[in-house]
Amino acid sequence: MYALVDCNNFYCSCERVFNPKLEGKPVVVLSNNDGCAIARSEEAKKIGIVMGTPAYLMEDLLKAHQVAVFSSNYTLYGDMSDRVMKTFASFVPRFEIYSIDEAFLDLHDLPYHDLLKLGTAVRKTVQQNTGIPVTVGIAPTKTLAKMANRYAKKKHKNTGVFWAANERLTSEMLECTDVGDVWGIGHQYALFLKRNGFNTAADFIKAPDEWVRVNMSVVGQRMLNELRGVPSIAWEFEATTKKNICTSRSFGKLLTKKEDIQEALCNHAAACALKLRQQKTCCNTVHVFINTNPHKTNEPQYARTINVALQSSSNNTSEIIKAAIQGFNVIFSPGYRFMKCGVIVMDLVPEAQVQVSLFDGADRSKNKIVMTTMDKLNRSLGKEMVRFAIQGFEKKFKLRADHLSQKYTTDINQVLKIKI
Amino acid sequence: MLQPFEPMKLGYIQKLVKLKKHFLVSQTYNRYAGCFSDEDKIGVLFSEYDAEGQAQIHLNAVRHDKYASIIDLRKPKHYKRIVEMMQPRSEYFAFWAVVSNTADLEKRINLTYKDNMKAYITKHTTWRIGGEETIRPAIAVIFGELFITLKYAGQTLKVAFSDIEKV
Numbered sequence: 001m002y003a004l005v006d007c008n009n010f011y012c013s014c015e016r017v018f019n020p021k022l023e024g025k026p027v028v029v030l031s032n033n034d035g036c037a038i039a040r041s042e043e044a045k046k047i048g049i050v051m052g053t054p055a056y057l058m059e060d061l062l063k064a065h066q067v068a069v070f071s072s073n074y075t076l077y078g079d080m081s082d083r084v085m086k087t088f089a090s091f092v093p094r095f096e097i098y099s100i101d102e103a104f105l106d107l108h109d110l111p112y113h114d115l116l117k118l119g120t121a122v123r124k125t126v127q128q129n130t131g132i133p134v135t136v137g138i139a140p141t142k143t144l145a146k147m148a149n150r151y152a153k154k155k156h157k158n159t160g161v162f163w164a165a166n167e168r169l170t171s172e173m174l175e176c177t178d179v180g181d182v183w184g185i186g187h188q189y190a191l192f193l194k195r196n197g198f199n200t201a202a203d204f205i206k207a208p209d210e211w212v213r214v215n216m217s218v219v220g221q222r223m224l225n226e227l228r229g230v231p232s233i234a235w236e237f238e239a240t241t242k243k244n245i246c247t248s249r250s251f252g253k254l255l256t257k258k259e260d261i262q263e264a265l266c267n268h269a270a271a272c273a274l275k276l277r278q279q280k281t282c283c284n285t286v287h288v289f290i291n292t293n294p295h296k297t298n299e300p301q302y303a304r305t306i307n308v309a310l311q312s313s314s315n316n317t318s319e320i321i322k323a324a325i326q327g328f329n330v331i332f333s334p335g336y337r338f339m340k341c342g343v344i345v346m347d348l349v350p351e352a353q354v355q356v357s358l359f360d361g362a363d364r365s366k367n368k369i370v371m372t373t374m375d376k377l378n379r380s381l382g383k384e385m386v387r388f389a390i391q392g393f394e395k396k397f398k399l400r401a402d403h404l405s406q407k408y409t410t411d412i413n414q415v416l417k418i419k420i
Numbered sequence: 421m422l423q424p425f426e427p428m429k430l431g432y433i434q435k436l437v438k439l440k441k442h443f444l445v446s447q448t449y450n451r452y453a454g455c456f457s458d459e460d461k462i463g464v465l466f467s468e469y470d471a472e473g474q475a476q477i478h479l480n481a482v483r484h485d486k487y488a489s490i491i492d493l494r495k496p497k498h499y500k501r502i503v504e505m506m507q508p509r510s511e512y513f514a515f516w517a518v519v520s521n522t523a524d525l526e527k528r529i530n531l532t533y534k535d536n537m538k539a540y541i542t543k544h545t546t547w548r549i550g551g552e553e554t555i556r557p558a559i560a561v562i563f564g565e566l567f568i569t570l571k572y573a574g575q576t577l578k579v580a581f582s583d584i585e586k587v
Contacts, residue, residue, distance in 0.1 A: 001578075108576060116562075120474050140578070159477045165562045166580060169481055 001107040001115060001138060002231075004145040005122055007084060008133045008153070008160075010101035011039035014080045015070050017131035018408045018416060026067040030055050033250050033400045034071050071401035079409045083130045091122055096236050102149075104142055106235065119161040138163040139170070142233045143226035146183040147173055147201065174202035174227070184223050189216060201227060241279050241348075247271040248342025252400040254293065255338050261290065262328060264397035266390045268343040269317070269324040276315035276345060277371060282354050284313050284347035286320055288327035293339040302338075304331035312357040313349050316367050317374070320345065321388060421585065422532070423451045424525050424559070424566055428466055428514035430506055437493050441468040443475035444491040444502070447482045447564050452513050462487070464505065465564045467517040481563045517564050526559055529568070529581075536587040537570070540579065543587070547572045 007013060011029040016022045026044035028037050036054045037044075047065045049058060055069075062069055081100045088095050094106040105122070107115060119136040126134045137149025144164055151173045152162035164170040180190030182201050192215070198204045205227045212220045225232040247268040255261050265288065276283060291303035306327040310319065324343050349355075356364075377386045384391070406414040426432070436444075449465035464487050469475040475490045482488045491498045505512045519525050537557060541547055549555065549572060558569045559581075566581040 116474055116477055120471065120477070156477070156480055159473055159480065161473075161477050163477070163481070163562075165481065166565060166567075169563075 001140055002142050002145040003105040003107055003115070003119060003122070003136055003138045004098075004142070004149040005088065005103055005105060005126070005134050005136050006149050006153075007081075007101040007126075008135055009039055009041050010081075010132070011070075011072065011077055012041040012044075013132045014073075014077050015068070015405055016041075017080070018405070019068075022068050026065055027070070028062070028067055029070045029072055030403065031072060033252060034402055035250075038072065069403050071404040073401075073405050073407070075407045075410050076405065080130060080132065083409075084126055084132055084134070087126050087129050088122070090125070091118065094235070094237055097239070104145065104235075107138070115165075116161070116163055119163060120159075123160050134160070136161045138165075140164070140229045141226040141231045143183050143223060144170065144173075144229065147177055147181075150181065151176060170229070171202060174205060175200055177201040179204050182223070182227065184219070189220070241281060241350075242275075243348060244344055244346050245272050245275045245283075245348075246342060246344040247275075248289075248340060248344075249397070249399060250340045251338070251397040253396075255397060256334075256336070258332055258334065260394075260396045261332070261338055261341055262325060263390070263392040263394065265290075265324050265328050265341050265343060266321050266388065266392070267395075267397075268341065269321045270388065270391055272343050272345045273315055273317040273320045273371075274375065276320075276348070277375060280351045281348040282313035282315045282351055283310065283320070283345035284349065285309050285345070286323040286327065287344040287346055288324050288331065288341070289344075290328070290331060290338055290341040292336050296337075300336060302333055302336040304333075306331045307346075312360045312362070313354040315351065316362075316371055317388060318367075319362070321390060325390075421451055422529070422566075422581070424519050425449075425451070425465065425515040426518050426520050428506055428516045430503060432516055433493065433499075433502060433506075436468050439470075441470045442493045443469040443472055444493065445469065445475050445478040445482070445564070446487050446489050446491060447485045448487045449513075449515050449564070452515065461511055461513045463513045463515065465515045465517055466491070466502075467561075467564050478563055517561050519559065519561070522559065526557065529557060529559065533584055536584045537568070539587045540584055541570065541572075541577075545572075545575075545577060547575070 012027040015027060015029065024043065026047055027041040028044050028049060029039040030036065031038045034055055036052050037049055037058070038051070040049050040051065044067060047061065049061065049067070061067070077100060085097055085103060088103055088105060092105045092107065092110070096104045098104055107118070115138050119138055123134055123136055126132055135149055135152045137145050137147065137152050139145040139148045148162045148164045152160060155176065156162050162173070164173055177200060179185060179193045179198050179201055180187070182204070185193070193204060198207060205224065207224065209221065209224065212224050222232040251264065269286070286308045287305060288308065289305040292299065292301050294301060308323040308327040310323055314320065374386050378384060408414060408416055444466045446464050446466055449463035452463045467478060469478065472490070479488055479490050491502055493499050504510060505514050541549070555570055555572055560567045560569060560578070568579050568581050568584055570577045570579065
């Protein structure tokens with residue numbers, strides 16, 4: 001058995017934990033640069049705020065209903081997520097973190113049979129320990145557990161737990177689930193299945209195996225098996241090593257000066273290098289891109305990308321920054337108002353399998369010590385406490401975050417003060 | 421038909437109250453057929469919970485059942501009703517969804533339904549169990565229904581006991 005535990009309106013719930021006045025009131029969290037709605041409380045959903053709506057299009061609605069608006073505070077959400085996950089660890093020996101707000105719990109070989117009690121206990125304990133409400137879906141496969149969770153949110157909101165414990169309950173859930181809402185079925189497959197008369201998940205499980213294999217490949221067959229209660233998706237207890245790493249952000253305001261954009265780019269390159277070191281890989285190619293705002297059609301448009309090959313595989317910040325600047329110098333053109341830049345490190349190889357170049361003049365072992373020391377210092381003293389001078393301090397590219405809440409759990413100067 | 425559950429008694433109800441297991445979920449129960457002479461009575465199965473939320477989840481799972489309801493033993497009206505149901509002249513047979521001796525029941529199931537289980541495994545799985553290998557079935561009661569758990573080579577199969585009986 002699998003349980004999928006998902007935090008309800010996670011970002012909004014995190015904000016509410018430290019601002020209880022918001023209970024029962026509409027809350028919206030905006031994306032980077034306060035762009036569009038990425039999380040809505042139930043009350044906000046009720047007044048018609050749609051996921052992904054740009055903030056400027058819903059200004060009137062937000063004012064009229066006194067909606068509490070927040071800029072995304074990933075430091076807070078990341079830390080709260082960590083606390084939720086730690087609570088899961090007290091219930092099951094193994095679980096897979098699927099995203100910032102959900103995890104699959106492995107319920108196989110547990111000493112007790114009553115998964116209902118387990119489900120309600122998880123829900124109660126997470127709420128008690130972190131203040132975050134969660135919904136639990138329990139079923140024999142990952143896909144069914146995901147569906148059970150969704151079904152619990154839709155049909156059993158008051159209890160917040162749904163256990164597809166027998167055939168009848170599973171069928172009930174399958175019948176209520178549109179085929180497009182099945183985990184793994186995208187828009188195109190949903191249209192295709194509906195054209196062929198499979199409107200619900202219950203219809204889909206009756207599809208002939210051969211037909212599914214021919215039209216939807218082995219992935220479709222795996223999905224079908226999962227829906228029929230045969231586990232076909234493997235556990236991923238450890239996060240898989242990434243094949244590419246991208247760091248990119250839109251600027252808080254449009255930038256024109258080369259130095260300002262370069263500063264942003266160097267910070268992205270440094271972030272990529274750190275991620276490479278964290279997953280113990282090195283890259284062979286650095287991809288750099290810059291672009292103007294494609295939505296400002298009245299302004300001149302410019303978008304360029306470039307690949308810079310490294311002489312030798314590396315995860316050294318200085319080398320990756322150097323390569324990024326080299327590429328940036330080639331693609332930058334003055335006279336435009338730039339909106340975004342980014343760095344992608346590609347062709348990754350494990351750190352232990354790096355092919356050393358005969359003409360490589362760098363002192364690799366010394367560089368490694370420098371990087372390890374820098375990472376250690378940043379871990380203990382704070383993010384980016386030690387950095388390369390070219391990364392700058394001005395941060396003109398900084399994200400717009402006009403409604404940012406405090407770092408209640410990670411910054412000692414911002415913890416809540418209570419008057420007694 | 422196997423009847424594994426304990427007939428409900430007034431003493432059990434009093435004990436449940438003492439243990440603060442105040443919530444009972446009722447549902448239709450037909451497994452008593454052949455156990456009693458008075459077959460006209462209606463079988464009702466009760467499952468106990470200490471939290472209303474859990475009882476509500478059970479109720480959601482059996483909500484299409486004619487006799488599905490939550491009984492709160494703290495409410496005098498509910499308590500009185502359940503006591504009435506246990507009277508000899510009542511029109512109900514009341515059972516409690518607990519097994520008095522799990523080991524004994526598992527042994528009984530092994531003896532009586534061994535062939536059914538073998539047939540079920542052959543028909544519904546790809547397990548190829550060797551002559552010297554043994555599978556020990558375990559029982560579980562989920563939402564008032566009896567399930568058998570079979571484990572073999574790292575795989576687990578949870579089957580409604582009624583499906584094993586049907587084979």
